Amino acid sequence: MPAATDIMTPLWRGVVVLRIITAVFAVGAIIVHHGGFDRPDLGWAALAAIVIWTVLTCLAYSDDRTRCSHVIVADLLVTLALTACSAFVLSPQQLTEVAQRAPLLPTIWACGPVVAAGVHAGRLAGALFGAITAALEIWLRGAFTTDLACDALLLIGTGFVLGMAATAARQATEQLRRAARVEAATAERERLARSIHDSVVQVLARVRSRGGQLDGEAAELARLAGEQEFALRSLFSAQPPGAAGEQDLADAIQLLASPRVEVSIPATPVLLPASDVDELIAVVREALSNTARHGGPGAKSWVLVEDLDTEVMLTVRDNGPGINTEQLVDAASGGRMGVSRSIRGRVADLGGTVTLDTGPGRGTQWEVRLGRVRQGALR
Amino acid sequence: MIRVMVVDDHPIWRAGVARDLGERGFDVVATAVDGAAALRIIPAARPDVVLMDLHFGSGEPAGLSSPSGAETTGRIIDGWPDTRVLVLSASGAHADVLAAVQAGASGYLVKSASVEELVDAVRRTAEGDAVFTPGLAGLVLGEYRRMARQPRSDVPTLTERETEVLRQVATGRTARQIADALVISHRTVENHVQSALRKLQLHNRVELARYAIEHGLAE
Structure with missing residues (x-):
């Protein structure tokens, strides 16, 4: 297991960094656009929620034990909820009019769960999370435009490609680990062979050659020792x-x-x-x-x-x-x-x-x- | 009296073989745990025959930088051309045995050989004969076959007769039986075997010299 964790850790670190950068972007966007909000108070609350949730998810994604499906699904739900808040916070113009459109509250911060799902569960999960996030945005905007299509494609594509990369990395690690295991087994076998060869086999050979010169029971024991000597030698060669x-x-x-x-x-x-x-x-x-x-x-x-x-x-x-x-x-x-x-x-x-x-x-x-x-x- | 040195890292074997040979009228002048020790002792001990195990460093703490069995064999033959080396190995490591024989060992006996076979082998080695067990014949034959597969013209080859004799040895026939089967003298059989071995050892020396010159190791 340690090997697989090792290869996934840099990917998760990337998820965390992306989460923080996009959070900064989202905060900036709220500050810039809050003048036109219908409900600025709710806007500030959303800003606080984004910051707090960013901290929580970053902590969760930084530790191998808390990177689980529950956390990622919760991340998606919270992100969707904050996205949905845009319907109350933004003015109708900001929401739907193409010329004056402001970004939805989480802006590109919404890509967080998509990326996390891709890394955690592969390309299909990544693409699915991307599609859900994109669908909500399209529904909120009330119209399907080229810009929205671009967003949707980027979200789904990011989840899909990251998922593929994560799966490939995991498989490569697994193969490496299997190879390492075979190598370790071979080395151990050689070590055992060597130590048995140098101790047991030598003694058996000695018993065989010395006892072979004697009569009766000693000769019989020598013969038995000889058989075991050959069996061991064959086994290890x-x-x-x-x-x-x-x-x-x-x-x-x-x-x-x-x-x-x-x-x-x-x-x-x-x-x-x-x-x-x-x-x-x-x-x-x-x-x-x-x-x-x-x-x-x-x-x-x-x-x-x-x-x-x-x-x-x-x-x-x-x-x-x-x-x-x-x-x-x-x-x-x-x-x-x-x-x-x-x-x-x-x-x-x-x-x-x-x-x-x-x-x-x-x-x-x-x-x-x-x-x-x-x-x-x-x- | 034939002077023998036993080189083996395993105490039970070293003592056992020394005792067996001592009881049968050999003079065991020295024992050594590894190649380095053997090379240190040999100038004082001056044995006629060195009984050499090929694996050092497991039965008893041996020198970390000890040369391998094959290398030790080569150095003994270089420094004391009158000394003969008989490889006595429990090992199935055929490549090591072959390397030791190429380096100049006169024969190879498995450790499972009986005391009578060992005594006979040491005596024959001291007389200058090659101790050709079936296993060694198979190794030497295999080495010639391997060289024949190479696209080189300067490798030694066996005559038809030598091949025939080696194959007979490798399938367990005694020199007497081979002599009878091929209608030649016992001595001629021995000569064919010796010749096969010598060509291999000579080739090994040429290769080593060439390697040394190519890599600037020779003066």
């Missing part, structure tokens, strides 16, 4: 998706790292459309879970991401027993959704190619290539 729906494949792949999965990625981001990244991750997961199911207890996997500019290459290899090619064919012909078919299907849908290199005792290696559509080529 994940980046939010970048601009234009692109995501860093290398970063996403890194989340799959575990004591049994080693990930090799370039130091620079490998950007692909976010949907492609999701699909490739699903492919890698499938290959990894296949290794976990059939690879035996000692099987390890390696994932390599390479960015060849025109295409992205993804290699998933394990040192398991390998898939028997005949088994693969059996699985496919038997109607079961074999891992091979599923992976091939996914990659084909993306428009990429898969090479499978496997055989008994050789481990399994998937090589996925996905051509990159250059952004420039699309435009």
